[in-house]
Amino acid sequence: MTTGPVVFDPMSLPVDDNVNKYTFCVELKSSQWLLQKGKMIAYYGRIDFNGFGRGRLDSILRTSFHSPMHAADWVVAEGSGKMLLADRAFDVNSYDLEDGNLTIRSGNLLAFQPSLALKQSIVPGFLTLIGTGKFVAASNGPVVFLEPPIRVDPQALVGWSDCPSPCHHYDHGYMTGVLGGIRSLTGLGGTSGEEHQFEFVGAGTVLLQSTEVLMAEQPTGAVPQQAGVPGGGPGTGQPGAVPRLPGQLGDLQRRFGL
Amino acid sequence: MLAVSMTGDSVKAKNGAMVAYDGQMAFKKLSGGGEGVRGMVTRRLTGEQMVVMEVKGHGTCYFADRASEISLVSLRGEKLYVESSNLLCTDAGLRTGTTFTGLRGASQGNGLFTTTVEGTGQAAIMSHGPAVVLRVSAQYPLQVDPGAYIAHTGNLQQHFQSGVTFRTFIGEGSGEAFQIRFEGEGLVYVQPSERNTIGGDV
Numbered sequence: 513m514t515t516g517p518v519v520f521d522p523m524s525l526p527v528d529d530n531v532n533k534y535t536f537c538v539e540l541k542s543s544q545w546l547l548q549k550g551k552m553i554a555y556y557g558r559i560d561f562n563g564f565g566r567g568r569l570d571s572i573l574r575t576s577f578h579s580p581m582h583a584a585d586w587v588v589a590e591g592s593g594k595m596l597l598a599d600r601a602f603d604v605n606s607y608d609l610e611d612g613n614l615t616i617r618s619g620n621l622l623a624f625q626p627s628l629a630l631k632q633s634i635v636p637g638f639l640t641l642i643g644t645g646k647f648v649a650a651s652n653g654p655v656v657f658l659e660p661p662i663r664v665d666p667q668a669l670v671g672w673s674d675c676p677s678p679c680h681h682y683d684h685g686y687m688t689g690v691l692g693g694i695r696s697l698t699g700l701g702g703t704s705g706e707e708h709q710f711e712f713v714g715a716g717t718v719l720l721q722s723t724e725v726l727m728a729e730q731p732t733g734a735v736p737q738q739a740g741v742p743g744g745g746p747g748t749g750q751p752g753a754v755p756r757l758p759g760q761l762g763d764l765q766r767r768f769g770l
Numbered sequence: 771m772l773a774v775s776m777t778g779d780s781v782k783a784k785n786g787a788m789v790a791y792d793g794q795m796a797f798k799k800l801s802g803g804g805e806g807v808r809g810m811v812t813r814r815l816t817g818e819q820m821v822v823m824e825v826k827g828h829g830t831c832y833f834a835d836r837a838s839e840i841s842l843v844s845l846r847g848e849k850l851y852v853e854s855s856n857l858l859c860t861d862a863g864l865r866t867g868t869t870f871t872g873l874r875g876a877s878q879g880n881g882l883f884t885t886t887v888e889g890t891g892q893a894a895i896m897s898h899g900p901a902v903v904l905r906v907s908a909q910y911p912l913q914v915d916p917g918a919y920i921a922h923t924g925n926l927q928q929h930f931q932s933g934v935t936f937r938t939f940i941g942e943g944s945g946e947a948f949q950i951r952f953e954g955e956g957l958v959y960v961q962p963s964e965r966n967t968i969g970g971d972v
Contacts, residue, residue: 517901520902521910534899550917553914596904
């Protein structure tokens with residue numbers, strides 16, 4: 513017979529640390545944390561959860577929260593006790609910022625201390641945290657830290673810190689010539705799905721999750737050597753062999769980043 | 771994945787949860803969760819349905835379901851309360867039954883009834899992500915999000931706690947409007963993930 517599972521009580525739960533890879537414990541001592549709705553799974557003690565509204569929470573809203581578009585997704589937890597945070601059984605980790613800044617995909621951020629200020633990033637769908645404090649973020653698989661210059665796959669990007677410059681990057685080299693012209697006008701011929709990347713230059717750190725295949729530095733304009741990739745590998749010369757489905761990565765909308 | 775070694779004894783498992791076995795095994799579907807006619811009727815009435823098979827033989831049998839994490843619970847005469855959807859496998863010596871949970875069940879979207887397992891032996895419960903086991907004692911009651919609750923053992927009273935205020939109705943709800951409060955002595959199993967519940971969006 514195996515030994516019993518580890519049983520946690522308020523004494524043995526870690527303070528502001530991971531319980532396991534997927535669960536994080538936050539200790540509140542009549543202090544406040546901001547968390548995304550529905551990420552609390554259990555708590556000991558007396559903790560109140562309040563949505564943003566008028567009145568008491570006005571001050572924390574003023575100092576720590578500056579993204580009205582996301583206000584409905586966030587709550588303030590205040591009181592004393594220990595609470596457990598988790599998100600769809602994803603990996604969760606805490607990060608410390610010291611007088612720094614970090615931009616993160618809005619869905620990945622679970623909670624943060626009110627000493628940090630949350631702002632909406634210029635990049636749609638991302639949030640920026642500025643200041644000093646701790647925050648908790650989820651990722652699908654462990655997080656990898658990389659230094660710019662780097663191009664990353666949009667799906668694998670979790671966030672970046674210390675402000676490297678993010679921009680879109682397209683590999684459009686294969687769209688020249690007659691066939692390429694037809695391809696770019698009609699979207700026929702298919703694409704690799706990897707011709708669009710985020711490029712980071714400048715000082716800082718880029719955070720990636722390990723779900724998508726990581727994009728290492730690629731020669732500009734080159735197409736991956738894959739079957740079905742125009743100009744890339746075997747299987748070329750039959751543009752239009754596969755009818756384009758709505759929403760397929762090869763369509764014009766995606767190609768122009770709309 | 772759960773590996774069960776058997777020497778002529780049997781276990782009850784969720785129907786279709788076997789992924790592999792070696793040795794000699796016989797699989798028999800048990801109607802009504804192996805609780806006889808009365809259990810069958812109760813389960814049909816309560817909607818807490820559980821399709822169970824009896825596995826008997828010599829060798830090792832492997833059980834798994836949708837890549838869920840599995841926690842083993844050893845029971846020595848206590849009662850385990852678990853959602854039927856989270857129960858993977860029990861020793862044949864354990865009795866299973868149905869019990870009324872009240873509002874908590876409704877808030878989980880799992881119906882008003884839950885499954886009980888009692889006796890001496892081991893039960894395997896499933897969770898989305900590894901379960902965290904939390905102790906509840908007299909001075910430390912515990913509040914759990916209904917969507918993250920999977921099971922509990924011991925002598926616990928449950929209260930359905932609601933933080934619904936007028937703000938909830940003007941769209942400024944906290945998203946944590948409903949909790950189950952456990953008081954008494956016992957263990958509560960929670961998963962690092964939330965099922966979709968009625969209360970989840972409020």
